[in-house]
Amino acid sequence: MADPMSSSDKIVVSGFRHFFTTADGDVQATDKVDLTIRSGEFVTLVGPSGCGKTTLLKAIAGFIRPTEGTIHCDGKLVQGPGRERGVVFQELAILPWRTVRRNIGHGLEIAGVSRAERDKTVRRLIELTGLTGFEERYPHELSGGMRQRVAVARTWAADPDVILMDEPFAAVDAMTRLTLQEELARLCAATRKTVFFITHSVDEAVFLGDRLLVMTRRPGRIKAEIAVPGRASGRDWESFTADPEMQGIAERVLKMVREERGAALPSGAPARPVGALA
């Protein structure tokens, strides 16, 4: 943070404050977020639901314009979406009328990459994401976990500099989620991408992140920053749960997030003992 624009800084968010206009007036989503993501880093952001983490990700993606503050990617001001910033959504983002192969190759198709070149990249990603044999299937023929693999592969195939992931595994069943997280760690190791990953799962944030950020309740700002030792790519869930250091980090983070959740309870009304409401 000392040097605001070093060459390895990929994404720099400074003084990001955002307001939404709703029927009940303006709602402040975030409060002065400052954040730097360095090249090749896997940064996870964890926070209570509704804390403004999706707002932050959408602003970095260029889907919304910050009410206040600026976002730079590679020193250039972010003014809209761009193919150097890929996004993986929680759900409903791959196109149901395209086969697995054509979904994954879509970014390259848009970029005007030749068919042969496209097929090569797509084949490699299909292998990396374990989708072999499903190339010609339509999304409705796949399980939720496989659909998310397609979404991840599509973003990776377009070869962006930065990948923004908005709770990509939240809608998947718990067992599949563990596998997908390990696969993502391996995929990142194979490709060395800069990743910004938001989640409300503490374990997921610690497991995947090189660096972990904790966000406060709404209006969200960065509350703490924790370096997670060791590359995420080397992790698997068995060794992760057996590692006391990792568990210690997870406990600390969980405590911080729970404080925010507790603080998010309705304030103002005086606390009453249970049963005294009548």
Added chain:
Amino acid sequence: MSTALAPSRAAPLAAPAGFLRMFSGFRVLLPFAALVVLWWTIKIAAGISDEVLVSPATAFAAFVRLVDTGVLAEYAGTSLRMIGACAVFSLAVGVPIGFAVGVNRYAARSCEGFLRFLQGVSGIAWLPLVIIWLGLSYKTTLAVVIYTLIVPIVFNTMIGVRTIPENYVLALRSLGAGRLRLATDVYLPGALPSIVVGLRLGMGYGWRALIAAEMLVHSGGLGDLIFSARTFNQIDRIIVGMIVIGCLYIIVDRLIVQPIENLTIARWGVLRK
């Protein structure tokens, strides 16, 4: 014992496959057959004269005569050409309008009520005015049928565009897609099932409007055929015309519109909810 049972078990399973198909064809035709039986029974039992109601046999003879002389082909051809031309035109104009309205949230909100209003004022209700404007010519029929067809197409295209998940659009924009790409890769295929629904509804309404308009405009078509037959009390012609009108609608719907629907919607699994 069990090996002996196996083929005898398989046999009754194999036999009904062909039988069931025949039966399902029969099942579709059953109500029609019942109607003919009822018609004939009433005709004979009540001793109704041919001035009021002809028998199915007389109607069939009239059908053969109309086919032989080429009259039916000519009048039916006029109606089919009309509905075909109107469908093509309505799609070509209605889909872009539906898109333009659908992609803009404010335009969609302000137009929804208006489109519902237009849907309420049926094409037939426009006939008096359009006849004054365009006279008793095929132009009047065209205008009324296009109006009838285009409203559901615009409306359903708009709904189709509105119901495309925002993530499809956002994901593609972050893959570098521009407006044209979004239109061809997201909006058009995303709205297609809804457009086909609009076309199907429009064809249903449009066909009825066409027959009604032909009756009044009196310049060819099946509506004209049956309405003119009334002048000479040609009951047989009227009934044949009515049956042909119904059959042609089924053929157009089942053989043209529904296959399009099955091709796109069923394969993408959009209908499986």
